[in-house]
Amino acid sequence: MLYLVCAFGYNIRGFVYLQLCAAKMRLSFILFIITISAGFDGTLAIRSLVFPSETSTSYVEMIPQKPLSLKAFTLCMRVATELSGRREIILFAYRTQDVDELNVWRELDGRLSFYLSGGGVFFQVTDLGPLQTHLCFTWDSSSGATALFVNGRKSLTKIYRQGHTIRTGGRVLLGQDPDNYLGSFDAKQSFVGEIADVNLWDYVLSDTAVQDMMTAKMTGGNVLDWETVEFKPNGAVVEINVNL
Template structure:
């Protein structure tokens, strides 16, 4: 690896507050690996991010991927028909929501194993609740990436499923946050940082054509 690339990766691995990731083009090589603060052995979660893309209505888009050696443990998608979904080691739960577009959207996905309750929040507004994978547990020991859908452990990427656009403020908790907390987060208020992923401190490793952009807070 060239020295310049090493320095770039080192810079990306520092504080990310006020920064976003831009994936400028469709590729099968560009992605970002995220290092969790704790193992992803989860019986509940809240996953939030800010997303903008101009691919709306054209094709499916991977928004978040967590895969172990044998399973897609948690994958989040914008489906071909515009619906949002997430998959927990099998079939998905789907939500009909306002479509993503070039203007930034704040997304949160929530799920609780004890009840199976699953929901999505778009710019602070909650969808209806659906019941999905009651009693399931997300297993640890895998890799989390942004930008690609791994059909094998950190590999077998397809350009037509890659993320193109801007993504940032990716935070994850091992609990379901309250509706009011998610609304506060959308409105830019300070909330307790994610204990699985905290965008202000999570280490990232970029691969391929990914640009880190500073933004005003």
């Protein structure tokens, strides 16, 4: 609309009027960019969970958008902890009545691992620490192909649990490792630190999509979406908002 008025003014009144219109257009454009930037900044704020101390009572249950009947997955999260090298740490737990269907760990020796109803798969990578680390674990039942991304960098591929299916009917917990359906927690395995941006997909993301997830250019998972998932907190867990 502004451009049409300026063009009409130029035909009637000449070059001076055109300069004034151009100045108005530049000002309008600057105000538009400022408005968009302010709105965009708000979209980069995400919630984050702080587990301040070692306990056997503090955890957050996440309610999935769909049942966890999985023949493949990508699980991503942002983690920071000062428990480096001191003990094992549970990072994610999904348990049914009978078994740990999907548990993710930082092992005592610093390796990262996950377990699907039995023995685990292990990755020798840089240990977690107080600086935030972005992690993504991928697994495909059809081939058994399994990998870990640390801050967007992909590990070697390992073959693990080919033909396996993760079953429905369990609960997803952050902060504790349940030794039964929802209980028998061990404080010496609890998570202490900050965790955020936990997303789960029922397929393997491409390498590029993992990079986009790390830089907050991609929306959340179709099984667990951190921005919309329902939380059920218990104990001394503090929810804060952080800017990415």
